[in-house]
Every structure is written in structure tokens, then in C-alpha cells.
Amino acid sequence: MSSVPSPKGRPRDPRSHEAIVSAAIELLIEVGYAATSIGAVAARAGVGKDTVYRRWRGKPELVFEAVFTTTDQAPIPDTGTLAEDLTALLQGLVDEFHAPAAAAALPGLLADFTADPVLKSRIRSDFLAPSKERLLVVFQRAVARGEIAADTPVDLVLDTLAGAVFFHVGLVGQDPDRELAGRLAAVIAKGIEIR
């Protein structure tokens, strides 16, 4: 019935965890991903380096958790039309990628994940899984409404949406382009609709 057997030894201090994550976010914003070293994070958090390495295998894992585990999941949009649902979904992606820490971290983070075989296999699940879940629901409703075919390729659309936002927000632009979500949603919705 129970589960946790018995965590021997002194338990990890949750305040260290929090201090490290906060320090990481601050440094990402102030000096960028490349200059955010584990040592600097530990120093700012008032923590030994071991205390960081005890919780995360390296910088990529730490930064990922620090930046992409807010999970303040807005409700899955349900506006009645595919185009408007996609717009809402995309606006969420834009906001997420455009947050200061995320914008500073994303390119370097994706590069580090790509460079490590173990991490690379986790990109799809770690970065895209939440969005995919939401997109699936939106698609199911659109299928029920007869707007799109039942076999519309979710992954392809998701890569396209995420890739477009990443290029626009993460790499090229500094301004989020207030109409980006709506315009991109319109193109994609029309592109996958039946007829």
C-alpha cells in the first residue's frame, strides 16, 4: 500500500533546490546560456557545486528544469473553430519561448540536448510533449466538427508550428510580432482543412 521505503540519511534541502533554480534563471537572463556555468549558479545560490551535481547531471538538465517546468497550463482552447484554437495554442508557444529566461536559454539548450545522444532522444518528450497533448485534443474536436481528416499528422504540424515559432522568436526576432500566432494559425489551419 505504501510506497517510499525509507530514505536513508539526511534529506535534501528543498531550499537548496529552489535557490539553485532561481540563481540559474537570474544568470540566464543576465549573462546568457553560454556564460551560465554550474560554478556560477552554485556560487549565486550560496551552495556547493556538489549540491548542484547531486540533483542534475549537468547544465542542460538544470536549465531545462529551471526554464520549462512552470507548467502553468492554461486550459486547452475550445473556441469552436480550428483556426482560433490553433491561434490560442500558438500564442501560448510564443509566450513560452519569448519569456526572458527561455529566450536566453533555448538555442543553447537545444544545441546541448542535440549534442548528447541520451538527451537528444528526450527532446520530443521533454520539450514538445505538453504541446502535443493539447494539439491532439484540438485536432480531435476539429475532426468531430469535420474540419480536418482523422489522420492529420500531428507530429508534422507540431514540428512546423514549434519550428516556426523558434525561428521567429528564438533566433531572428526580438519583438514577438503580435500577429504571428494568428497569421501562422490561419495558414496552417487552411492548409490542413478538408477541401
Added chain:
Amino acid sequence: MSSVPSPKGRPRDPRSHEAIVSAAIELLIEVGYAATSIGAVAARAGVGKDTVYRRWRGKPELVFEAVFTTTDQAPIPDTGTLAEDLTALLQGLVDEFHAPAAAAALPGLLADFTADPVLKSRIRSDFLAPSKERLLVVFQRAVARGEIAADTPVDLVLDTLAGAVFFHVGLVGQDPDRELAGRLAAVIAKGIEIR
């Protein structure tokens, strides 16, 4: 009306240039972008580090030139329909991003370009300019044929195409998905066509 004022002293050895570029490509493929240090490139090229720094400001510039200056420009596609033109264009992007050295270099390269303000402003021109030129011609023909509106947003579409390919080929997949170009082209073409 020449220009170069006066190339005093010993001229630069073009064989060094070539040896450096070759060494860089080899290292990218063998050890990846992160482990491809200027020192390692110089050593493999049988060249001093200064000889590298004399020609390139740093690793990103060197790698960019080594990987993305093949310019074996295939002719701009002209198949008669927007969808097929886009397919051809996309296939070019897929092939370019999927080449061994490019695939190894791209994520880290984009991250380094993004991290440096000077380089960041060059991403659009350095990476996307050639494709944009070709896409513009394709669009002009499609406008003439009455397939798309004259004010179809080129940059938006280009970011979408490039982003989709980058996510699919560079980050996630190891197999290029032989139908990617066609399927993506179909969606986008339909999404921007009139009616």
C-alpha cells in the same frame, strides 16, 4: 580603379584556408560542434592557431563558412504548380540540413550566432538569404498564375519551412523522412493559396 590598396608583405597562403576548412568539416563530423575547438582544427590542418584567427573571428564564423558555402545552387524549380515548386525547394533544404557536417553543426552554430549580438543580426541574411531569393521567384510565378496573393508574407513562410525542417531533421529525427518535403509543401501551399 582597383581597390585593394597595397598588399604588403607575404600574401596569405590559400592552401592554409582550404586545409582549415577541410579540417573543420572532418572534426564536425567526427566529434561534433562542441568538441570542434579552434586549436583542434588548427592542429589537424597543420596550421598555427593565429592563421585561423587571422581569417575568421571565431568558431561560429569558421564553421558557417565551412558548412554553408557550398552554394551548389540547383536551378530554381519551375514545375508549373506552387505545391511542386515548394516541394523541390523544401527537398533542397532537407538535403542541406541533413548533410553530415551541417547536421552536426547546425544546432550549436545557431546557438552561438544567437548568443552574439553581431552574429544574431546576420542569421537572417547568412542562413536564409539564398533560400529567400529562390522562394521569392517561386512566389512571383505563383502570383502570376493567380495561385497566391501578391502580398503573401515571404518571411513568415520561410521561417515556417526552415523551422519545420530544422526541428524535424536537426533536432529530432535522424532519418530525414523521405516524404517530409512533399507533405509539408502540400500543407503550406494549400494554406496560402487563394480560396
Added chain:
Amino acid sequence: MSSVPSPKGRPRDPRSHEAIVSAAIELLIEVGYAATSIGAVAARAGVGKDTVYRRWRGKPELVFEAVFTTTDQAPIPDTGTLAEDLTALLQGLVDEFHAPAAAAALPGLLADFTADPVLKSRIRSDFLAPSKERLLVVFQRAVARGEIAADTPVDLVLDTLAGAVFFHVGLVGQDPDRELAGRLAAVIAKGIEIR
């Protein structure tokens, strides 16, 4: 008349003490003094680090007790001549310094004792006191026999004997030189004898 006031709480387990000392001796022999860390000793003894620190202030104190508290005191030699008494005494020193754990520990141990002011003041008493006591007796008998003067400097002779053995056995040689004790005793005995 009483003595122990009141040992409240759980008493210290004598088996821990013994296990720690044994583990320390093993590690000294296997990996040397420098690599014999408190953590490693505790781990091998199956004991928490605090259990070690509760009994000893640090590595030097622990190692000293582990290595130099055998006190299997042979009887004070009484052969009838100073030279032979010294030979026996010296052979004891050689055997003590040449024991595996002692040989491994001595140089580092003396260095750590020297580096700490509190420990430094204890070198004479901790390391040399037993030998000094024995040497004093030997000297008293030699004085009674008229071999040496009553004011022969014990400390000077003791430093000389111990220093010579330490250099020969601890620092330089791996073989104890079976004649070392006899030859050294002969020189010193003759050097301090009257006439």
C-alpha cells in the same frame, strides 16, 4: 572516591572503535597515508563519519593511535655494555618504523603533526616518550658502570637515533639494513663514552 559522573545516553560501541582502527591500518597499507581519508576509513569500517570524529579530532590523531599504540614493550635491554644495550634499543626502533602500516604512515603523519601547533608540541611526548624512558634507564646503568658521564644529553642522542632510523627506514630505504642498529649503536656508544 567515585569518578565517572554519569554517562547519560547510549554508550559508545567499543566495536566501532576497533573497526575504525583496523580499517585505518588496512587503508594505510593498501593506499598510503595521503589517500587514507576519514571518509574511506569510515566506509570500510561500516561506520558513519561522525562516529570517527566523535573519537578523534582528525586523521593525524586517528592514525597515530592506530599505528603507534601497540606498546608491546619488550623489556628494557640490560646486556652489560652500553653498545649492546643501544643496539637492542635501536633494533626496536627499526622494527617499529619498518612495520608496514608505520612505514606508510610515518612521513605524512610527522608532516601533519608539524603543521599543527597543538600537535607539534606533542611530537616529543607522543612519539619519543616511550623510547626516552627506556634510553634513560640504559644511560643510568651506563653511568653506574662508568661508561658515560652523568650529564650525557639524552634528548640529543635520542633525536640522533630516531632521526637516523627515520631517514634510513622511512625515507630512503626499503630494506631495513640488518646491520643498521648495530653499526649505528657502535658509533654513538663510542661517541659518548668517556675517554
Added chain:
Amino acid sequence: MSSVPSPKGRPRDPRSHEAIVSAAIELLIEVGYAATSIGAVAARAGVGKDTVYRRWRGKPELVFEAVFTTTDQAPIPDTGTLAEDLTALLQGLVDEFHAPAAAAALPGLLADFTADPVLKSRIRSDFLAPSKERLLVVFQRAVARGEIAADTPVDLVLDTLAGAVFFHVGLVGQDPDRELAGRLAAVIAKGIEIR
């Protein structure tokens, strides 16, 4: 007839060498051998750590050179009697071991040399060779004078002298004992003299 073939590349800056040695001596005196880390030496010398490791394999080698390469060799004593020659020789040893940096370094240094098989084999040559050479000359003269036998064991005597001084000056005492050299010389001289 020359020899040095041709030292390619930038030559090592002798000012770095000197700055490192000076910093090492200062730190030895100020914080002792154990707390004298390579990093601290480099920082005080205004030098990168690599510049230290390029010249010395580790702390023991660096400290040895910093402390024991003064070689301000006084002339070999030639007073006419063995006892007085030995006194002069011993006074040199006392002064050498009692210099601030040497006194701070010696115990830890000998411990580190002893702990490493390669360094251990160099103790006799590195630390004792100069003294042995001088002692040999003194012995030769004493043999010529008929004071000692021709086969008097130099190494044994040298170990005894050095060991005695090390114990007295390096380990135990802070005051060099102004009469130490003379008293010890008297004992040893008498101990090895013929008759």
C-alpha cells in the same frame, strides 16, 4: 659544436618562472606547505595554472626547487680536524633546514616525496647529494690525517647527521639550539675516529 637544436615556438618567459618561485616561497612562509596550493601560487604570481604545470609536475617538485636550489655553497670546511669540519658542515645543514621557507616546507615535502615511488627514489640524490659530496671531501682529508678509517660509511653518517638535524630543527624545536652543530659533531667525530 653547439647542441641545442632549435627551440620552436615562443620561449618560456623566465619572469614567470621567477614569479612562481617567489610566490611559492612567500606562501610557504605565510600559510605553510599544506595550504600552499598550485592555484594560490599561480594567482599570487599573476600567472595561469598551466604555466605552473608546464614547468613542474606538481607541488612537491615546485616547492623543492623553490626552497632547495639556492646552492649558495659555502666552501668545503678545512679546519684541520674532523670535529671542527663536521661542526661547520652541520651548521650549514642547520641553517639550511632552519630557513623560514625550508622549515615550513620540509616535513610535508619529505612526506610527499616518500608517497610517490618516482620521487622517493630521488630523495637521496635531490636532498642529500650536495651534502654527501662535501662530507666525502671532509672524510678524505680525515683519512689522510689518520683520524678515521678509509671505509667509514658515509651514507650512514650522513643519514644520522641529517636525521638528527631534521628531528631537532624541523619537527621538534623552534629554536635552532646554538650549540647543536658543535655537540653533535663532537659525538659523531669521536664515534667514528680510530681508537
Added chain:
DNA sequence: TGATAAACGAGACGGTACGTCTAGTCTTACT
């Protein structure tokens, strides 16, 4: 019998040093 108190195994904690690596610059002699 129950409260109190110390010892115990385990391991987290803030620090510090290790020896290696890379960045980008500088200094040789040679071409």
C-alpha cells in the same frame, strides 16, 4: 514504564583544491 539523551549509519551540506581543457593573444624564428 516511559521520558530523556547520547550514539549510530547514512548522506546532504558549503567550501576548497585538484589537474585538464579551451579561448584568444602574444612572442619567438623562419619564410
Added chain:
DNA sequence: AGTAAGACTAGACGTACCGTCTCGTTTATCA
């Protein structure tokens, strides 16, 4: 002036150990 070689300062890397601390648990004495 370009070149190959390699030294230079600076600082990050991930590991190890230090001596202290905080858990849950055990074992004793005292009330």
C-alpha cells in the same frame, strides 16, 4: 607581413575530500 610552434592569462570543467549538519533509529540511564 605571413607562418608554425607554442607560451601566455583567465577561467570552466567534473571529482574528491574536508568537517559539520540533519535525518530516522537504536540503546542506554533516569524518573
